[in-house]
């Protein structure tokens with residue numbers, strides 16, 4: 001397997017490496033499993049890219065907002081995906097659940113965010129996300145307005161302070177800035 005993932009506990013990294021070797025031994029019998037795994041990782045990394053409209057939509061939002069990103073997962077993995085997508089520089093702050101110590105949907109995440117907002121002398125204009133369980137819960141815990149990315153015609157979420165739209169382009173309609 002290629003380079004280990006920074007930030008992963010050694011035991012988890014070793015398990016993942018062995019899992020990859022086992023998968024590639026089965027997928028390509030008689031071939032070098034390290035080679036298959038490495039090629040796959042390289043090809044996959046090259047395919048990580050944002051949806052076409054996202055960079056320009058973030059630029060539009062970022063023209064009059066400071067953008068912060070809250071993301072769910074392991075720090076090293078989330079930061080790597082973001083870097084591969086070329087979007088890291090779009091965000092003034094990146095909060096990863098594993099680094100914060102709890103899920104985006106837990107009250108503790110909103111409390112940690114509130115402390116950072118205080119320090120940075122910032123307020124939340126709008127929380128944008130597609131997950132009711134994490135993104136809308138974060139907005140609710142912080143008492144912030146939210147834009148739920150969904151199919152508005154079919155969405156079953158009905159919560160105060162939550163608007164619905166098909167993409168982040170809809171944020172400009174609601175933020176009032």
Ligand SMILES: [Zn+2]
Nearest residue numbers: 148150155164
């Ligand atoms: Zn919705």
